[in-house]
Amino acid sequence: xxxxxxxxxxxxxxxxxxxxxxxxxxxxxxxxxxxxxxxxxxxxxxxxxxxxxxxxxxxxxxxxxxxxxxxxxxxxxxxxxxxxxxxxxxxxxxxxxxxxxxxxxxxxxxxxxxxxxxxxxxxxxxxxxxxxxxxxxxxxxxxx
Amino acid sequence: xxxxxxxxxxxxxxxxxxxxxxxxxxxxxxxxxxxxxxxxxxxxxxxxxxxxxxxxxxxxxxxxxxxxxxxxxxxxxxxxxxxxxxxxxxxxxxxxxxxxxxxxxxxxxxxxxxxxxxxxxxxxxxxxxxxxxxxxxxxxxxxxxxxxxxxxxxxxxxxxxxxxxxx
Numbered sequence: 001x002x003x004x005x006x007x008x009x010x011x012x013x014x015x016x017x018x019x020x021x022x023x024x025x026x027x028x029x030x031x032x033x034x035x036x037x038x039x040x041x042x043x044x045x046x047x048x049x050x051x052x053x054x055x056x057x058x059x060x061x062x063x064x065x066x067x068x069x070x071x072x073x074x075x076x077x078x079x080x081x082x083x084x085x086x087x088x089x090x091x092x093x094x095x096x097x098x099x100x101x102x103x104x105x106x107x108x109x110x111x112x113x114x115x116x117x118x119x120x121x122x123x124x125x126x127x128x129x130x131x132x133x134x135x136x137x138x139x140x141x142x143x144x
Numbered sequence: 145x146x147x148x149x150x151x152x153x154x155x156x157x158x159x160x161x162x163x164x165x166x167x168x169x170x171x172x173x174x175x176x177x178x179x180x181x182x183x184x185x186x187x188x189x190x191x192x193x194x195x196x197x198x199x200x201x202x203x204x205x206x207x208x209x210x211x212x213x214x215x216x217x218x219x220x221x222x223x224x225x226x227x228x229x230x231x232x233x234x235x236x237x238x239x240x241x242x243x244x245x246x247x248x249x250x251x252x253x254x255x256x257x258x259x260x261x262x263x264x265x266x267x268x269x270x271x272x273x274x275x276x277x278x279x280x281x282x283x284x285x286x287x288x289x290x291x292x293x294x295x296x297x298x299x300x301x302x303x304x305x306x307x308x309x310x311x
Contacts, residue, residue: 014201017261018177041204041261048254056262058222058289092274095176095207096222123224123289124249 036077037099040125044105048137051111051129055103058123059096065125069113076125077102178206180265183245193248196257197264200248204263212274214303217295219271224289225249225262231291235279239270240293276300 040055055076057065065078079100107113110131118127182197211218219240223231232243245266277295284293297303 014203014261018203018205042259043200043257043262044259045250045255045257047252052250052255054225054249054262056224056289058224059220060288062288090212091209092212093208093210093271096209096220097207120288122226122286123222 036102038080038097038101039103040076040101042103049131051107051131053105053125053127053129055125055127056123057101057120057125060101060120060123060125062120062125065118065120067116067118067125067127069107069116072107072109072111072113074105074107074116074127074129075102076104076127175269175271176205176207177203178263178267178269180204180246180263180267182265192253193250196248196250199257200260200262200264202263204267206242206267206269208269208271210271210274212303214305215297217273217275217277217297219273219293219295221269221271221291221293222289223291226286226289226291228286231284231286233282233284233293235273235277235282235295236270238273238276240273240295241268241270242291242293243268275303 040057042053042055045052045054053074053076057078057080060078060080064081065076068075077100080098107129111129112132113129115130116127118125120126180200180202182194182200206221206223208219208221211220221242223242223244223246225246226244227247230245230247234241234243243266246264248264273295276298278298279295281296282293284291286292
């Protein structure tokens, strides 16, 4: 059983990331050079034969998600449309972020860019990146 | 300006920035920062999913928005990765209480996590409602990770627009 956490300072680190993410959220009308309005939270896992990225993208239409791979960098981007764009009045509380999101990951050379698959269900985007066949751990038989 | 004075000014402006950042954070996060508790299932064998939930962050953002129309209060809650039957909704003392459990989908035994930002487990969030509602006529829908709860206002709590007559 090997479920290894990458960071030992998990709680502090988590807090720092959440704070970073909140500040990455742009307020309406605020001028910024930032290219995206919000950043989805992700889980990244490596299995023996594949990498799996799960990103929380609630309220995003799957057709508005763009996943691309270029020079070993995987880019997830998209746009969250407001569900009730026309009637913007009557809001008592707004915590949800809107607009565009972007997140990039550098994948190891073992990743196979040709066979990447992405699917979306219940607001979670799942990207499966198989490893190249030759780098999968191969058991070598010891001959007598 | 003396060096000491510069240091003092720098420190003061740093403090100002920190407190400004903190109030900004409070404004944005408000009550959205929610605690997730890994479910305890007594008398059962611990599964891989249980272990992942244990290792996941204890805090997650469950962001909401509350919209008030003339005859309804609409609450939207972003809770990706749930199943609709894992929500438990109730209205108590002017609050919409959302309880639920976000379960780990993964059942593969091997593998290691590089990044774990998503929280798993049981959570509860109470969202204050701006008007009295008739919970018996409430409707809820879960789509694309967003829970939408539509609560009709109580008869007496309906908003009436009063037109100002021009003389």
